[in-house]
Amino acid sequence: MGKQATGKRFFHSITQLLVCAGAIAVLLSGCRRTYGRQACRMESETVIATTRSVPSAVTIDAMDDQTFVAAWSADQATWIVDLSATGAVASAPWKIQRHRQVIGDLATSEPAPKTFWPANARTSFDAEDLSAVTLDGHRLLLLILERPGKSNRGGAYAVALDGPLRRVVSMLRIGPAGEYANRITARKIGNEVVVAWHEGALDASRILIVRLDVAPLKVLARGSIKGEGAVSHPSLAARDQTLLVGWTETSHMGTGLKSLVKVGPLSRDLRTTSITTAYSGRFLDTAPVLTPVDDRFGLVFRDDADGDDTPEFYVALVEKSGSVSMSAQRISQADGWKGPGVVYREPHFISAAIRSFQRNLLIGLNRFDRSGVKLGGEFQVYADKTDFVRVDLAVNERGVLLVYAEDRHGEGRILSGSVVCTDTP
Secondary structure, eight states, X not given: OXXXXXXXXXXXXXXXXXXXXXXXXXXXXXXXXXXXXXXXXXXXXXXXXXXSSXXXXXXXXXXXXXXXXXXXXXXXXXXXXXXXXXXXXXXOOEEOOOOSSOOBOTTOSXXXXXXXXXXXXXXXXXXXXXXXXXXXXGEEEEEEEEOOBTTBOOEEEEEEEETTTTEEEEEEEEEOOOTTOOOEEEEEETTEEEEEEEOOOTTOOEEEEEEEEEXXXXXXXXXXXXXXXXXXXXXXXXXXXXXXXEEEEEEEETXXXXXXXXXXXXXXXXXXXXXXXXXXXXXXXXXXXXXXXXXXEEEEEEEOTTSSSOOEEEEEEEOTXXXXXXXXXXXXXOOSSSXXXXXXXXXXXXXXXXXXXXXXXXXXXXXXXXXXXXXXXXXXXXXXXXXXXXXXXXXXXXXXXXXXXXXXXXXXXXXXXXXXXXXXX
């Protein structure tokens, strides 16, 4: 673990690739490539871990401009590691273990009676999704969404970690999760953390929300979002005391299914005070992501608006009320299994998405301003004989730090990559 990456890597910035089709076209005009260069380069790449199976989730968050925390799940376990600003491993990866004491249950924040896990129960978490929130004093709250399995009941879990070794201080099961649970998201607001996740039960479709006190770790309030259709893929963003929630609602409209991207402010008692339909599209897995942009919020989501059966992602701007103030602008292709990640650092957005290119899955990194105008081409990270399947990003003074997962013919690797853009203010 923590080795420099090996294997043939390719990095370039491209806006359009014209591929010749047939010998006649080659003879007449030749193959041409038209590049739109970005002033970005991959400064370093590090192998954090190798896995026996394909990783299911990755996440990264910044403690400060010099320290980052990355987490991932693979081989029916969840791990966490500290990274430097260049993506180097700063401490040995730490496996998140289940406590032998029963974790607090859905109905109460009081400790449950002491008992022991069955002998065949896994000692760690097989996470479907992860989210990390940094707290004061270099503490961390890791949110884990686990689908039920043969030896675990699944659920949404909050794990509080402290210190440079990421010692587990406390652990709480904050609610249930079903066979189709797909995303967990969390944001710090004031001295508390709000968490939302897709429950994904067979007999119900709702998003569950809790407000947590992190010291000690306990549930302060609960809420939920239901819709006329199936709801999923929650996203939270906070600015000052404003907390905005977005999600997908799939409904029958006219002759077929439509996927609605909905947004609304969330009150302290976890109710949506007003709801806006920010977008209506045909792609069912829109995977919306919210991020603060000055006094507004950026909204990134997927759709197949042009009907070519390849999802792309779009950016829009919404007000604190949830109303749309800039209509959706297309950014890039995003046909990976999960949607893009996005952050905003003045004066532009930075996004990372898994997308296909010539039968491979690669990472596409884009920068674009608040009106959706891209800065140069798409910076791409791709390799021969492997696919990238998960990616997340964070920013620091140097540039962008990526954490991403490879599918290496049924096995996997977790890597970090530091991307530096020389024209960044």
